[in-house]
Amino acid sequence: MKKIxxxxxxxxxxxxxxxTIMFILxxxxxxxxxxxxxxxxxxxxxxxxxxxxxSTLYLxxxxxxxxxxxxxxxxxxxxxxVTKEAQKLAYKMRQNYLKHLFNMDSKFYEMYEKGDLISRxxxxxxxxxxxxxSLLEGIVFNVGLIIFAIIVMGTTISWxxxxxxxxxxxxxxxxxxxxxxxKRKYIKIHREIYADMTEKVLESVxxxxxxxxxxxxxxxxxxxxxxxNKDIESWRYIVRYENWFNPMFExxxxxxxILAFSFGTFFIIQQDMTLGGLITFVAYIGQLYGPIxxxxxxxxxxxxxxxxxxxxxxxxxxxxxVHDEVDxxxxxxFNEITFKDVTxxxxxxxxxxxxxxxxxxxxxxxxxxxxxxxxxxSTLIRQLxxxxxxxxxxxxxxNLPIESYKIEDIRNLVGYVPQSxxxxxxxxxxxxxxxxxxxxxxxxxxxxxxxxxxxDLMFLHDGLHTLVGESGVSLSGGQKQRxxxxxxxxxxxxILILDDSLSAVDAKTEDxxxxxxxxxxxxxxxxxxxxxxxxxxxADMILVLESGKITQCxxxxxxxxxxxxxxxQFIEQMTMR
Ligand code: ADP
Numbered sequence: 001m002k003k004i005x006x007x008x009x010x011x012x013x014x015x016x017x018x019x020t021i022m023f024i025l026x027x028x029x030x031x032x033x034x035x036x037x038x039x040x041x042x043x044x045x046x047x048x049x050x051x052x053x054x055s056t057l058y059l060x061x062x063x064x065x066x067x068x069x070x071x072x073x074x075x076x077x078x079x080x081x082v083t084k085e086a087q088k089l090a091y092k093m094r095q096n097y098l099k100h101l102f103n104m105d106s107k108f109y110e111m112y113e114k115g116d117l118i119s120r121x122x123x124x125x126x127x128x129x130x131x132x133x134s135l136l137e138g139i140v141f142n143v144g145l146i147i148f149a150i151i152v153m154g155t156t157i158s159w160x161x162x163x164x165x166x167x168x169x170x171x172x173x174x175x176x177x178x179x180x181x182x183k184r185k186y187i188k189i190h191r192e193i194y195a196d197m198t199e200k201v202l203e204s205v206x207x208x209x210x211x212x213x214x215x216x217x218x219x220x221x222x223x224x225x226x227x228x229n230k231d232i233e234s235w236r237y238i239v240r241y242e243n244w245f246n247p248m249f250e251x252x253x254x255x256x257x258i259l260a261f262s263f264g265t266f267f268i269i270q271q272d273m274t275l276g277g278l279i280t281f282v283a284y285i286g287q288l289y290g291p292i293x294x295x296x297x298x299x300x301x302x303x304x305x306x307x308x309x310x311x312x313x314x315x316x317x318x319x320x321x322v323h324d325e326v327d328x329x330x331x332x333x334f335n336e337i338t339f340k341d342v343t344x345x346x347x348x349x350x351x352x353x354x355x356x357x358x359x360x361x362x363x364x365x366x367x368x369x370x371x372x373x374x375x376x377x378s379t380l381i382r383q384l385x386x387x388x389x390x391x392x393x394x395x396x397x398x399n400l401p402i403e404s405y406k407i408e409d410i411r412n413l414v415g416y417v418p419q420s421x422x423x424x425x426x427x428x429x430x431x432x433x434x435x436x437x438x439x440x441x442x443x444x445x446x447x448x449x450x451x452x453x454x455x456d457l458m459f460l461h462d463g464l465h466t467l468v469g470e471s472g473v474s475l476s477g478g479q480k481q482r483x484x485x486x487x488x489x490x491x492x493x494x495i496l497i498l499d500d501s502l503s504a505v506d507a508k509t510e511d512x513x514x515x516x517x518x519x520x521x522x523x524x525x526x527x528x529x530x531x532x533x534x535x536x537x538x539a540d541m542i543l544v545l546e547s548g549k550i551t552q553c554x555x556x557x558x559x560x561x562x563x564x565x566x567x568x569q570f571i572e573q574m575t576m577r
Contacts, residue, residue, distance in 0.1 A: 001302055007309045008132045011089050018081055023140055025078040030144035032071050034152060037287065039063055041157075041280030048275055078137070086133040090125060093312075097121050100315065105322040106387035107347045112315070115199025120315055123194065124308035131305030138298040142291035149284045157277040158267055165260045165285060169292060172252040175245060183241045184303045190234040191307060197227040245296070253289060260285050322386055328406045333494055334397050334413065337361040337384070341393035344379060352391060353379045354548040363494070366517070366526040368536025370566065371545035377529045378419065378499050380545060386410050415493030417501040421480040425469040428460065428483065435487040443490055450516040451486035452509050453479070477504035485513065495525045502528075502535055510535055533570050542566070 005012070012019055043060050046052045101117065154162040204211065204220050211220045260282055267273040338360045345352040354376040361367060369377050383395060386407050395402040402410060415435065424431055432447060433439050439447075444464070448454055456479050460466040468475055468483075475483065481504050488496060496517070502510045514535055517526055528536050536542055537556040544552035544559070544566050552564045559566040 003309055004128075004131050004135070004302065004305050007313070008089065008128070011092065011132065015085060015088070018085055019136070022078055022081050022085075022136060025074050025081075026137060026140040027144050029071060029074050029078065030141050031148055032067060032074070033145060033287065034148055034284070035067050036064060037280045037283035038152065038156075039067075040283065041274075041276035043276070044279055045274045045276030082133050082137065086129050089132050090129045093125055093128065094121055097125070097312070097315065100318075103320055103323075104318060105320040107321055108318055110347055111318075113195070113199045115197075115202050116195040117315070118202070119191070119195040119198050120311050124191070124311045127301070127304040127308035128312060131301055131308075135298060135301055135305070138294055138301065142294045142298070145291045146288060146295075149288055153281055153284055157281050158264075158273050161260060161263055161267060161273065161281060164263050165256050165281075168252060168256050168259065169288075172249045172292065173296070175248050175252075183238055183300070184307070186234065186238045186241070187304060188307050190231075190238060191311065193227075193231050193234045197231045200224060200227045249293065249296075253292075256285055257282070321389055322407060324406055324408075325404075329400070329404055329409075331397065331405045331409045331413065333363070335363050336396075336398060337402075338396040338399075339383075339393070340396060342383065342390050342395060343392040344383060344388070345391045346379075347388070352548060354545075356393070357550060359543060359550060359553070361495070361525060361527070362540075363525055364523045365540040366528065366536075366538070368539035368542040369527065369529045369545060370531070370533070370536065370542060370569070372565075373531075375545040376548040377545050381497055381499060381527055381529055382416075384410070384414050384495065384497070385416055412491070413494040414497060415488030415491055415495070416497045417481075417484045417488045417499060419500045419503075421484045423469040423475070423480060423483070425467070427462075427465045427467050428457075429464040431468060431483060432486045432490055435490040436492075439490050443492075446520070447486040447490035450489050450513070450520050451482045452505075452512040452516065453482040453486050456482060478506070478509065481505055482509070482513075493524070495527060496521065497527045497529070499529045500531065502530060502532065507534065514538075533573055 039060055043052075046056060098121070150162060150166060153166075200223060204224060211217060260278075264273060264278040264281060268275060268278060339357045342354065342357040343352045344354045357380060369381065371377055383390060384402075386402065389403065397405060397410070424434065429444060432444060435447075436443065448457070448464075456475075457463045481501050485498065485501060502513065505513070510532065511534075518538075528539065530536055533556070539556070542552075542554065542556060542559055543550050544564065546565055552559055552562060552566050554562070560570055561567075
């Protein structure tokens with residue numbers, strides 16, 4: 001409970017007025033719930049003693065009618081407020097979580113799977129929100145009702161009978177505690193299994209085209225049903241423990257009734273108690289059933305919330321290794337970027353992917369990077385995106401380490417076109433303008449032109465306004481590449497990186513794009529990672545990367561004069577034409 005208060009204390013503090021009103025309402029509801037049984041007892045005693053008058057009857061009937069109306073109004077107001085507060089809390093927590101995710105570096109995303117991250121912001125967040133809102137009701141209303149009922153029973157009916165009937169209740173609650181502690185362990189396992197199932201479903205939805213293309217529906221369905229079965233099985237385990245608790249508690253509760261009836265009758269004979277008193281008493285025992293079992297539910301809710309808070313906080317505690325400092329510098333342009341002995345290893349890999357890289361990128365140059373697949377070309381060039389910190393060595397931007405600049409500024413210098421293209425379910429122009437949301441239509445037209453995407457527009461029924469992505473028009477691989485290039489170009493980046501982004505375009509389009517870059521990006525830097533030598537033969541410098549090392553470096557003319565990978569591959573490409 002302390003953990004919950006600690007975790008959402010900030011919210012309760014901010015919303016203290018609403019919480020105070022809700023608290024008062026709950027206390028009011030719990031007190032008012034006890035009044036009808038008391039009135040009934042009083043009425044019976046009045047009738048039995050032949051003291052009933054017309055005015056008392058009207059008063060009793062009037063009160064019995066009024067009480068549900070007041071109770072209903074208070075409950076209505078409470079429910080309205082609690083729902084509003086729950087939504088507010090969920091919204092704020094979700095916002096904080098997503099903001100935090102945006103600040104995390106790539107190492108974090110290597111550590112956690114998408115499904116897991118989603119389940120923490122859905123089912124875990126729901127458990128926390130429940131704890132922050134319905135828990136208040138559970139505790140204040142139920143505990144309030146139990147306490148007030150015991151006070152009324154003990155002081156106005158019979159303290160002896162109260163002691164006899166109520167002392168058995170803690171036994172029921174103890175049984176529940178034992179089962180609860182076992183359940184807690186299984187809930188945690190269940191959450192992990194649930195996250196795994198979410199991940200599998202996500203993967204199948206995302207990969208449904210590939211699954212269908214390879215006729216793997218049955219295998220995939222089997223994988224899905226295995227995950228679902230595992231989820232159900234783990235849930236069954238939990239339910240079994242719950243089923244243990246319920247019948248045991250019913251038996252104990254039954255004993256409380258028997259004790260109340262038998263001792264109550266005895267006390268009436270002894271004239272220690274009235275018939276009306278016993279009726280009120282038994283009615284209260286009945287009324288206590290709900291709150292006592294609810295309190296058991298509250299313990300479960302607290303447990304769930306504790307587990308969820310742990311899972312939620314685990315993410316919120318993660319810090320990004322790549323982060324800004326208070327004195328991070330601004331940068332809007334650069335003259336020279338130097339890699340000095342740069343080695344980089346992915347966080348969870350053993351061996352480095354790029355080793356002792358030394359190279360210089362100058363403003364205005366076009367640099368080509370070639371080499372076998374898996375040599376580390378993307379890894380090398382993505383170092384400019386500040387996804388990870390380098391493992392050894394340093395990258396200097398105008399003689400200062402890249403880490404001394406604001407991450408956002410460094411990323412703004414770069415327009416990166418990745419190998420795989422992400423299209424959002426938006427129109428073509430909106431997809432392009434992700435690169436620069438406040439771009440003018442001239443900027444948009446220019447980007448479309450340089451990326452040689454103009455010719456594609458006439459094939460799209462709504463031109464730039466055509467909806468693409470899921471449930472929109474499907475674009476060809478080449479069209480997606482050109483759209484991605486336009487997206488990078490619209491921000492007019494100091495450095496444009498085409499990471500094998502011309503692989504799906506024909507030779508003529510590739511030529512057009514390269515020529516446009518030359519014409520429109522004078523004074524700006526282009527880095528072209530490619531398998532096709534035609535795209536880089538005019539580059540100012542070409543680097544050959546093999547097994548993470550730069551093995552050759554020079555212009556096209558220089559490289560074809562050297563024996564090495566470049567010359568061999570060049571000749572091979574020429575003969576294949
Ligand atoms: P290239 O661009 O030359 O084809 P990459 O830089 O994409 O090469 O990959 C180089 C090596 O790094 C490959 O062995 C690849 O499996 C590995 N690699 C790429 N991305 C990651 C990653 N996120 N985590 C771990 N290893 C990776």
